[in-house]
Amino acid sequence: MRILLVHKNFPGQFRYLAPALTKAGHKVGVLTWENNKNPRSLPTAEYKYQPRKTKGLSGFYTDNVENGAAAAMRAWQLSKAGDAPDVVFGSINWGETLFLKEVWPSARLLGYAEFLYATEGRDTGFDPEFSRETPESKIRTIARTGHLVLAATRADALLSPTKWQASTFPDELQSKISVIHDGVDTDRIAPDPSAQYQVPGGPLLTAKDEVITFVNRNLEPYRGYHIFMRALPKLMAQRPNLRVVLVGGNGSGYGPTHASGKSWKDIFLEEVSDRVDHSRLHFTGRVLYSDLLNILRIGRAHLYLTYPFVLSWSMLEAMSLGCVVVGSATAPVQEVIQDRVNGHLVDFFDHEALADRLAEICANPDAQQGIRAQARQHIIDTYDLRRVCLPQLMDFVETAGA
Incomplete structure (x- = not known):
């Protein structure tokens, strides 16, 4: 045809x-x-x-x-x-x-x-x-x-x-x-225990490190960037060895720009600036796709928050990689993730509970192996x-x- x-x-x-x-x-x-x-x-x-x-x-x-x-x-x-x-x-x-x-x-x-x-x-x-x-x-x-x-x-x-x-x-x-x-190309988008990522100007990270990942096309409220940033002071205080890798651009994204003209990234970073350890906070901007996959592979947890809106490819790809996805309990995410079965669900607005759930996962990564396996299997069965x-x-x- x-x-x-x-x-x-x-x-x-x-x-x-x-x-x-x-x-x-x-x-x-x-x-x-x-x-x-x-x-x-x-x-x-x-x-x-x-x-x-x-x-x-x-x-x-x-x-x-x-x-x-x-x-x-x-x-x-x-x-x-x-x-x-x-x-x-x-x-x-x-x-x-x-x-x-x-x-x-x-x-x-x-x-x-x-x-x-x-x-x-x-x-x-x-x-x-x-x-x-x-x-x-x-x-x-x-x-x-x-x-x-x-x-x-x-x-x-x-x-x-x-x-x-x-x-x-x-x-x-x-x-x-x-x-x-x-x-989802589950053959390519698969776990790799040997994955590593060199943070520009920072450390070489592997799966042995304590890392949480956050990926958006743009760092913006539609995808919960503000909620994650507000969770970081408590989370970083609880986990002194934690490193946080945030991937995404500085554009306005799906929503409007801030009235000041500043990027959402800077608005919410400034809000928590005096309560986070900047040496353990890594903003990469947008990265090559191969680097994105390796960033996700090394994480102990991957955070995905969203308004009731279009579901991102990145969440499904993270699950295909065997990531422990902590997602918002909003309709698009709930279609895919069952809490504590193939991922974790948290209230979108509750940054305190979010910090606690992420700290729990980081403290006992071995307990998440079943969730990692279930996450990947669900993608293979449903979205391959x-x-x-x-x-x-x-x-x-x-x-x-x-």
Whole structure:
């Protein structure tokens, strides 16, 4: 088949699927934003669109509809050249698939439905420290759902990576949704007792050291960075040999920037600065993927906190590595982790209890061997790339919505 993958930041969720489709003999092409700097090896067409710098209350909806229009106009150019896909599979996050059914009405249109915002029960309003409910905030949230629902209704079939993320979409769309994760390469992402990591300008760390890891694309409240930082004074006092490795950038991430213009990293580091041992606190910034895996491998515990939002690949990858994951008792995490079975769950906001649980794990690492084994086995059984997810993903692309 001729398959067009559409994603503003390709490959994104198609990083494993795209090469698998090509290997299976399908002719695969890509439609993406011209500002996407990710490397690509497939035939690619780019569309041009510049988001507005200032947004009104409905700005998210307007931006994504116009982004979708730009993608459709580029698609029309492709159609005039005789390029007609049998299947179009795209993320609905940025409106790119909104109008593609008008360009190729006979193609099956598949949508990657990652998450639907709501004014309550999900990320919006979850953390009262940063979210105040106002008429304006409600309008902005609903405006962020407009293009997502429209794109979902236009699609012939939808895919969500987890059950909880699928459940965020309206009941009338549920019959369209298949729940299939992108997959975890458990063959590559596996434990290695010999792993080590050289902290830039710091010590060489191995699994013999007492290390806790924390990984986010950006160090931000959405992923509980502020809660972890507030747990550190008590935790570091209880564990005088503990080292903490934090991986992540300084951007605003999924939420807004701080009013001062400072990074969230600096805001919360300053808050606890006089109560932590900076010589045992290691901020790496963003790192190579191979380094990330080794950082996770050496940890006695890996912390993953999140609002009720999209589940990060990093948590599942940490479990595949046999990490002892301490996660927030929020819906996306609870779908995967059972407390004290294949990981640990803590109240998102209770930094005191978090410090105690991490100290308990560090004090008796041998007691966690069963949890490590259960964590990896759960990923192999449920999220393994080659044996579970890829076959389901291939079947979805080849048959869904027919």
